[in-house]
Amino acid sequence: MDVAIIGVGLHPFGRFPGVSAIDMGAIAIRRALADAGVEWRDIEFAFGGSYEIDNPDAVVARLGLTGIPFTDVYNGCATAASALTLAANTIRLGDHRLGLAVGMDKHVPGAFKGDPQDYACPSWYGEVGHFTTTKFFGMKINKYMHDHGISHSTLAKVAAKGYRNGGLNPNAFRRKPLSEEEILGSPMLNYPLTQYMFCAPDEGAAAVVLCPAEDARRYTETPIYLRASTVRTRRLGAFEVHSPWLPIEETVGATVDASRAAYEMAGIGPQDVDVIQLQDTDAGAEVIHMAENGFCADGDQEALIADGATEIDGPLPVNTDGGLIANGEPIGASGLRQIHEIVLQLRGQAGDRQVPGSPKVGYTQLYGAPGTAGVSILSV
DSSP, X not given: OOEEEEEEEEEEEEOOTTOOHHHHHHHHHHHHHHHHTOOGGGOOEEEEEOSSOSOXXXXXXXXXXXOXXXXXXXXXXXXXXXXXXXXXXXXXXXXXXXXXXEEEEEOOXXXXXXXXXXXXXXXXXXXXXXXXXXXXXXXXXXXXXXXXXXOHHHHHHHHHHHHHHHTTOTTOSOOSOOOHHHHHHSOEEETTEEGGGBOOOOEEEEEEEEEEGGGGGGTOSSOEEEEEEEEEEOOTTOOOSSOSOOOSSOOOOHHHXXXXXXXXXXXXXXXXXXXEEOOOSBHHHHHHHHHHTTSSOTTTHHHHHHTTXXXXXXXXXXXXXOHHHHHOOOHXXXXXXXXXXXXXXXXXXXXXXXXXXXXXXXXXXEEETTTEEEEEEEEO
């Protein structure tokens, strides 16, 4: 059974003192319901994702105690993709016909912290300073730059695009454009990544309403069809987050596996995609993920980015809303923020950041520790 997205809602991303993650989630849900033209009492089930909130299902206290099955999800930075996949599969299985996926989080400033042993790593891995995400992403893009001829200026171009697109997005956290020179001149955090090449954990929420494709036009004149939604974890040999050792023979990462599965499910290829959302935890991640998702060969990013291919008016528009670099990352909401942007783009409702030419197919990708990826493909 095909699945349609009939409503999307977003609480802006940023810092909101005095507003709880639950309250942000309720706001996003109400906006998604209004977009779909349905009431909360019409919803038959829900999946909610969060890192900080161990019971996102408590959002029902703000919406109404209707007794629906509500399942909580956490799967690293792929949390939202997991919630969306579970919601879509629930409809595909025929268990329910009108459901919702919501993500919400409220992170304190600074890098994420954790116990290495909770991520299947030995305690010494943290004691020697390796258990930080900034360190890993720096190592990963440094290796990639060496292997494939990517320059520091390309990283700055990616970040500058993110801030520039964020300036067009009223819901973004960082809305001040920065020049490539300002980005390159900001403090070096983990070589080769400077301060302004990283996203920041922050606050926000997003929600989507789904139904069987055959029911979609009962609710909206502009349904967006969820052609694929996949989640994959790392295989032995993948160069992933939090790995204290690696085998000599390297294999592809989880993103490649999730991407290939999504293309197969949707029955399309990367050449058919018109607008793209990629996990840009840092500028280097966007570069790597362009190739891992099949949009170019390794090393081609240098010329593509220099030529403006990934700009809003380019042939490969990437992160039109500013991505994580401009929006930040409330983990539970981040992937549904990507879906929100793709839905607006496919409807032609993205305003100043609208991709020209009436895009028909959109693509989203998430990647997180310790090596989990999620991919979704949407179309009109």
